[in-house]
Amino acid sequence: MPHLLFEPAQRLWLLSTPSTSYAVRLDADDNVRHVHWGGALTPAQAGELAERTPAAGSSFDAAGGAEELAVEGGARFGPPSLQVRFADGTRGVEWRYAGHDADDGHLRIHLDDRHYPLRVTLHYRVHDDSDVIERWTTVENRDEQLPITVQRCDSAAWTLPHRTGYRVSHLVGGWNSEFQLRRAEVVTAETVFTSRRGMTSHHANPWLALDDGTAGEEHGEVWSTALAWSGSWRITLHRDPAGRTTWTGGHGHEGLTWSLAPGETLTTPVFAGVFTTGGFGAAGRAWHAYVRRHVLPEPGEPRPVLYNSWEATGFDVDEAGQTALAARAARLGVELFVVDDGWFGGRVSDHAGLGDWTPNPDRFPRGLRPLSAEVHRLGMRFGLWVEPEMVNPDSDLYRAHPDWVLHMAHRDRTEMRHQLVLNLARPDTAAWAHDWLDRLVDEHDIDFLKWDANRPFTEAGWPGHADPDRLWIEHTRSVYQIMDRLRANHPGLRIEACAGGGGRADLGILARTDQVWTSDNTDPVDRIAIQHGFSQLFPAQVMGAWVTDSPNVATARETPLRFRFHVAMAGALGIGGDLTTWSEDELKEAAELVATYKRIRPAVQYGTAYRLTGDGALTAVGYAHEDQFVVLAWCPSRPYGHEPAPLRLTALDPDSSYRDQDTGTVHSGAVLLRSGLPLPLPEGDHASALVQLIRIED
Ligand code: DGJ
Numbered sequence: 001m002p003h004l005l006f007e008p009a010q011r012l013w014l015l016s017t018p019s020t021s022y023a024v025r026l027d028a029d030d031n032v033r034h035v036h037w038g039g040a041l042t043p044a045q046a047g048e049l050a051e052r053t054p055a056a057g058s059s060f061d062a063a064g065g066a067e068e069l070a071v072e073g074g075a076r077f078g079p080p081s082l083q084v085r086f087a088d089g090t091r092g093v094e095w096r097y098a099g100h101d102a103d104d105g106h107l108r109i110h111l112d113d114r115h116y117p118l119r120v121t122l123h124y125r126v127h128d129d130s131d132v133i134e135r136w137t138t139v140e141n142r143d144e145q146l147p148i149t150v151q152r153c154d155s156a157a158w159t160l161p162h163r164t165g166y167r168v169s170h171l172v173g174g175w176n177s178e179f180q181l182r183r184a185e186v187v188t189a190e191t192v193f194t195s196r197r198g199m200t201s202h203h204a205n206p207w208l209a210l211d212d213g214t215a216g217e218e219h220g221e222v223w224s225t226a227l228a229w230s231g232s233w234r235i236t237l238h239r240d241p242a243g244r245t246t247w248t249g250g251h252g253h254e255g256l257t258w259s260l261a262p263g264e265t266l267t268t269p270v271f272a273g274v275f276t277t278g279g280f281g282a283a284g285r286a287w288h289a290y291v292r293r294h295v296l297p298e299p300g301e302p303r304p305v306l307y308n309s310w311e312a313t314g315f316d317v318d319e320a321g322q323t324a325l326a327a328r329a330a331r332l333g334v335e336l337f338v339v340d341d342g343w344f345g346g347r348v349s350d351h352a353g354l355g356d357w358t359p360n361p362d363r364f365p366r367g368l369r370p371l372s373a374e375v376h377r378l379g380m381r382f383g384l385w386v387e388p389e390m391v392n393p394d395s396d397l398y399r400a401h402p403d404w405v406l407h408m409a410h411r412d413r414t415e416m417r418h419q420l421v422l423n424l425a426r427p428d429t430a431a432w433a434h435d436w437l438d439r440l441v442d443e444h445d446i447d448f449l450k451w452d453a454n455r456p457f458t459e460a461g462w463p464g465h466a467d468p469d470r471l472w473i474e475h476t477r478s479v480y481q482i483m484d485r486l487r488a489n490h491p492g493l494r495i496e497a498c499a500g501g502g503g504r505a506d507l508g509i510l511a512r513t514d515q516v517w518t519s520d521n522t523d524p525v526d527r528i529a530i531q532h533g534f535s536q537l538f539p540a541q542v543m544g545a546w547v548t549d550s551p552n553v554a555t556a557r558e559t560p561l562r563f564r565f566h567v568a569m570a571g572a573l574g575i576g577g578d579l580t581t582w583s584e585d586e587l588k589e590a591a592e593l594v595a596t597y598k599r600i601r602p603a604v605q606y607g608t609a610y611r612l613t614g615d616g617a618l619t620a621v622g623y624a625h626e627d628q629f630v631v632l633a634w635c636p637s638r639p640y641g642h643e644p645a646p647l648r649l650t651a652l653d654p655d656s657s658y659r660d661q662d663t664g665t666v667h668s669g670a671v672l673l674r675s676g677l678p679l680p681l682p683e684g685d686h687a688s689a690l691v692q693l694i695r696i697e698d
Contacts, residue, residue, distance in 0.1 A: 003105045003126045005043055013100070013107060014046045015124055017131040020275045022124070024068055024109075025050045030095040032109055032122060033065040034159040034246075037133075037223065038275050066159040066246050068122055069137060071095075079190055079236040081154035081248040082139070086116050087146035093118065117142035122156075132274045132290040137250075138267045141260040150258040154250030155271035158225055165213035166245050168237060169280065171205040171533050176521040176554055178202045178502035179533030186210070186239045194234040196253040198421070198457030198472060202503045206233045206249065207537045215279045217611055218650060222276050222283040225249070226537055228295075228507035229269040230497075231476035232256075232457075252472055259467040269508055280536065285608055288539035292606075295510050296542070297487065298494070302601055303515055303541050303572035304335035304381060305594055308450070311522065311548045312578035315349050317342035318363040319371055326371075328579035330378035331587065333594040336448055337375045338383035338496075343368065345395060351418045354390050355397030357436045372444045383448030383496075384440070388433045389479065390419045390454060404429045406471070408461030416455035423462060424482075425474030434482045441490050450517065451483070453499040476508075483512040496544060502530075505538065515542045515572050522576060523552040524559050524567035525636045525686070528619060531570055532611065540623070541605035543571030547590070549578055559686045561586055563634070565593040566688035570604065570621050570632050573597045599661075600692055603630040608651065615645035618679075624651045627695040629658065633679050635687045646676030658693035666696065 005014040011026035012035065023035035023046040035050045069081040073092025085091045098110040098119065107124040119142055125134040135156035141148045160166065166186040170193060173180045193208065195201035206227035215222050227233055227249055235249030250268050252258075260266055272290070276282040292299040307329035313321055317339060326337045341347065343364065345356025353360075359368045368384075375382040391398045391405060393415065398405070405420040407413050413420055424430045440446060457475075462468035487493055497509040498517035505516040516538065519530050527545065534543055545568035551558045568574065575590070582590065597604075600623075607625030612633075614620055620633035633647055652658065654670035667677065672693075681687040 003128075004102045004107050006100065007043060007047060010047050010050050012047060012050045013109070014041070014043055015107065015126050015133065016040065017126050017133060018129070020131045021046065022126075022133055023050065026097055027064060030097040030111065031064065032068040032111070034068055035065075037159065037273070038161060038221070039277065066244060067157065069120070069154065069157055070248065078238050078240065078246070079248055080152060081157045081250070082120065082137070083151035084118065084139075085149040085151060086118075087148070090116070093120075116148070118148060127294060129293055130290045131276065131286050132272050132294070134270045134272045136268045136270045138265050139260060140265040141262055143262050145262055147262065148260045150260050150266060152250075152252070152254075153258070153266060153268055154248045155227065155268040156250075156273075157246055157248035158223070158273055160210060160223060160245040162243055163212045164243060166239065167211055167213050169209040169211070169536070171207060171536065173202050173502075173533075175202055175500055175503070176519060177526070177530070178505075178519045178521075179205065179530050181529075181533040181536060185213075186237060186245060188239050188241050191237045192234060193237070194253050195232050198232055198460065198475065199453060199499050200230050200233070200504045200506045200509070201456070202499075202501065205537070206235060206506060208235065208237070208247065209280060209283055209536065210245070211280075217279050217281045217613065219279045220277070222278075222280055223273065224283045224287070225271060225273040226287065226507050227251070227269060227271050228511065229476065230479065230504050230506050230509045232472055251476075256469045256472050257467075258470050258473070272507065281611055284536050284611070287537045288609060291507065291510060291539055291542070295507050296514070297512060298514060299541075300606075301514075302605055305333060305597065306336040306338055306383065306448075306544075306572075306574040307332075307334040307380075307579075308338045308340055308546060308574055308576045310340035310385075311546070311553055311576045312580075313340075313342070315342035315347065319366065322371055323374055325579055326375050326378055326380065328582070328587065329575065330380055332575065332579070332591045333598065334380055334575060336381040336383055337378075338385065338448060338450055339371070340385040340450065341387075341452075343384065350392075352392050352394035354387060354392040354419055355395040355422075357386070357440060368444045372446070376445065381447035382445060383450060384444070384446050385450045385452060386437065386440075387452040387454060388437060388482070389422050389424055389475075391422055392419050394418075401429075403463075406457055406460045407463065408459045409463050411459045411461070414458040416458070419455055421455065421457055421460075423471055423475065424478040425462065425471035430478045430482065434485055437482065437486055438489060441486065441493055447492060448494045448496065449486075450496045450498055451513070452517075453504060455500070480508070480512060487512060502534070505534070510538070510542060515544050517544045518571070521554050522546050522548040523555040523557050524564045524634075525557060526555060527567050528634055528636070531567070532619070535609060535611065535621070540571050540609060540621075544574055545569075545571035546574040546576035548576045549581070561589055562593065563686040563688045565590070565597075566632050566690055567634055569593070569597045569600070569690065572605070596690065600630045600690070602626075603628045603692075610650050612647055612649065614647045616642060618644040618647065620647055622649055622651070629693045629695075631677065631689070631691040631693070633681070633689045633691075635681055637685045638687070644679065644681065646678045648676040649673060653695065657696045659696050661692040661694055667693070
């Protein structure tokens with residue numbers, strides 16, 4: 001079936017993905033209205049649905065059905081997706097259809113204002129191999145002289161079928177507690193999910209999943225959307241008293257304007273959506289597959305086992321200390337050694353030096369090249385921490401360019417972590433950032449950058465600029481451009497996205513990075529919940545997860561090394577402990593566990609993930625890949641000392657047998673599915689198990 005179909009008689013577009021359909025129609029007033037998002041429909045069925053006139057409104061409530069991008073104007077009272085003001089003060093839009101075109105699964109519906117020179121295009125893109133539909137909007141000022149003020153321009157609005165009992169699943173958190181999954185009834189109100197921080201944020205992630213209250217992990221209808229944007233954003237979920245449920249979202253938070261210059265076009269980020277009948281698990285798997293096939297720059301490359309110095313040394317970074325850590329890391333089988341904060345300028349604490357990106361001469365008298373060479377000699381790749389968007393006021397950079405930071409006349413420059421944000425929307429600041437990064441990578445043979453950003457925007461002004469609010473968008477675009485240029489100039493370079501832990505994890509940053517630093521909280525018990533939330537949208541291969549020291553620096557919790565490894569092995573494994581304090585026994589056990597991870601890495605990093613719920617406090621993840629099914633199970637505590645019941649697996653062939661790679665025990669698929677896998681859990685709290693099952697050819 002073709003991806004895109006247009007029925008001229010009904011002015012109906014039907015988009016098809018492998019197992020879903022999406023339909024919109026043009027009404028008599030040239031408004032593009034939603035018809036269907038859900039299970040597959042034939043053109044005739046979509047046509048039948050399009051013929052249904054939505055319930056007539058009263059004099060207080062206009063009828064007509066939800067719009068794909070609601071504007072202001074006329075009898076519209078819900079949250080607008082597009083708000084513009086023309087130079088003469090007129091607000092709102094009245095549409096005239098201006099045609100459509102399509103190629104390669106990409107549909108463009110063009111709409112003009114009936115009077116003013118405004119062209120809006122609704123973009124839809126579908127793929128052969130994914131049920132994810134990508135949507136975005138472009139707004140063009142076709143005037144030759146006058147600007148148009150854009151007060152809001154969302155990427156898309158999404159609409160659910162009319163039902164009762166909808167729930168919304170979303171991610172909340174903070175520093176050290178990112179990606180907490182919340183599930184709540186959709187209230188009859190406008191509910192705003194947003195970041196006003198200039199970054200995606202730890203506090204809310206631009207991902208939602210809606211279900212009618214009956215979906216579970218492996219069953220039920222789920223509609224899920226995710227915004228591909230790494231700056232401020234806003235999604236407004238609206239359930240009206242008549243039960244209509246829609247949400248509109250895009251970049252920027254409320255109150256920001258963009259002056260669209262004559263001839264200028266504003267393009268929003270992609271707001272992607274997926275529908276599944278397979279519950280939250282299938283929604284997650286659909287996202288994971290989409291991220292691998294259509295977002296990540298290098299999806300097929302195994303993420304290396306990395307070592308990061310942060311928890312071991314903090315800011316106390318020097319050549320001797322890092323060399324000692326590198327030697328131990330190499331013994332463990334680490335493949336990438338990353339030197340974190342503290343290597344440059346006067347950066348001996350978080351008070352000074354940010355912005356002065358040359359090696360600290362006291363700590364690295366010979367520069368960084370000898371360390372980079374030693375790491376490479378040890379057979380590892382060399383990575384370095386950077387924070388290109390930030391500056392300490394106590395730095396040579398700030399003394400030379402105090403005007404380069406976000407600031408406003410007559411306002412304080414609020415410091416957070418003793419730092420300010422550089423305005424990378426400025427071409428000179430962006431050029432400076434690109435140039436030093438490019439040189440740094442070149443001169444030190446750097447294979448990997450951990451790109452951090454440790455504070456949100458405040459006083460986000462741009463004195464002297466006629467349209468200062470645009471920095472909220474241009475800054476993020478500039479970060480993207482610098483990353484894209486660096487990657488183009490250095491094809492071997494890999495980048496980790498970090499913002500004080502997981503403050504910048506989204507589909508936009510993942511289009512130019514390889515993994516995300518999930519959280520500064522490396523406590524394995526807390527991590528189970530963080531990783532559960534993260535996995536709703538992101539695949540395991542991008543989930544940076546370190547094994548650190550016990551007791552944990554954030555929670556003081558003591559846990560066995562094996563438990564810490566088993567939790568971190570569910571993602572892109574890293575080690576972040578102070579290896580100089582690990583005993584020979586611990587180093588030996590760690591080396592064995594790293595080797596085991598490499599054995600299961602294809603399943604974890606390329607496999608299909610199933611979140612498995614066990615008995616009591618037991619949770620687990622299963623990764624199905626080719627003939628393998630790898631289980632990582634965690635049991636932080638054993639209430640009443642009860643032994644957890646066998647863990648029921650999923651996605652196995654009931655007619656096949658599976659051999660446990662470590663014990664040789666053979667299980668029948670049917671038994672694993674129906675009764676479960678008895679887990680080899682050690683006694684006591686913080687117990688964990690790893691089981692690698694291989695399907696046996698009968
Ligand atoms: C925040 C990051 O999340 C940490 O891993 C570490 O890189 C520090 N910043 C360094 O300042």
